[in-house]
Amino acid sequence: MVSIENLHKSFGKNQVLKGVDLSIKNGGIIAVLGPNGSGKTTLIKSVLGMVIPNKGTIKVQGENVKKNSNYRHYIDYLPQIANFPSNLKVKELIKMIKDLRKNTNNDQHLIELFKLQPFLDKKLGNLSGGTKQKVNIFLTFMFDSPLIILDEPTTGLDPISLIRLKNLIQEEKAKGKTILITSHIMSFVEEISDEIVFLLEGKIYFKGTITELKNKTNQQDFEHAIASILSENHA
Numbered sequence: 001m002v003s004i005e006n007l008h009k010s011f012g013k014n015q016v017l018k019g020v021d022l023s024i025k026n027g028g029i030i031a032v033l034g035p036n037g038s039g040k041t042t043l044i045k046s047v048l049g050m051v052i053p054n055k056g057t058i059k060v061q062g063e064n065v066k067k068n069s070n071y072r073h074y075i076d077y078l079p080q081i082a083n084f085p086s087n088l089k090v091k092e093l094i095k096m097i098k099d100l101r102k103n104t105n106n107d108q109h110l111i112e113l114f115k116l117q118p119f120l121d122k123k124l125g126n127l128s129g130g131t132k133q134k135v136n137i138f139l140t141f142m143f144d145s146p147l148i149i150l151d152e153p154t155t156g157l158d159p160i161s162l163i164r165l166k167n168l169i170q171e172e173k174a175k176g177k178t179i180l181i182t183s184h185i186m187s188f189v190e191e192i193s194d195e196i197v198f199l200l201e202g203k204i205y206f207k208g209t210i211t212e213l214k215n216k217t218n219q220q221d222f223e224h225a226i227a228s229i230l231s232e233n234h235a
Contacts, residue, residue: 001026001178007056016042018202029179031189034199040182076143080151082136086125105144113164130156148179190222
């Protein structure tokens with residue numbers, strides 16, 4: 001599904017990615033974790049073509065991302081911050097995105113799932129942060145792509161919407177899709193992930209299951225396992 005080889009990226013003198021090698025197979029939920037500045041966002045934006053690496057190769061579904069932008073049709077992306085045009089109504093934004101991308105999935109189901117019907121005629125600038133995030137989620141899952149990238153998807157969600165999001169992610173996984181998630185909420189990551197990729201100082205420190213991570217760090221629970229990596233590397 002995604003193959004990354006020897007990926008390097010610097011911003012000025014700041015070397016953010018230092019030779020990342022990562023292979024992600026079809027199907028399953030993978031959480032990309034790491035402290036601030038570890039390179040998570042740069043890695044994801046490199047896959048999306050929003051950041052151009054200095055060195056290395058990225059392939060999505062076997063296509064080299066440098067040579068052809070068509071691979072982006074395989075990806076649905078939820079950005080961490082949704083900067084929507086504030087003067088557009090929700091339904092106008094939905095129509096605009098549909099016109100751009102065509103092959104929409106079951107959007108009526110998503111409107112009902114996240115109770116968006118009362119907000120369709122409202123301007124995006126008048127929505128609360130939580131409702132904007134529901135619109136953001138709707139626009140991501142409205143299409144039927146094999147790879148879904150979710151950057152901090154739980155931001156601003158109330159407990160009921162969070163449960164609905166978890167169920168939605170599991171439904172997409174059941175269809176054989178690959179879902180990449182970044183999140184600071186460890187309980188969410190632990191509940192939903194099949195595999196963890198932990199980035200530290202621009203390199204992959206660990207890749208495996210949560211059980212394997214606990215064994216590696218000799219910790220009983222996931223949060224302590226993560227804390228142990230961080231404290232060990234900042235001693």
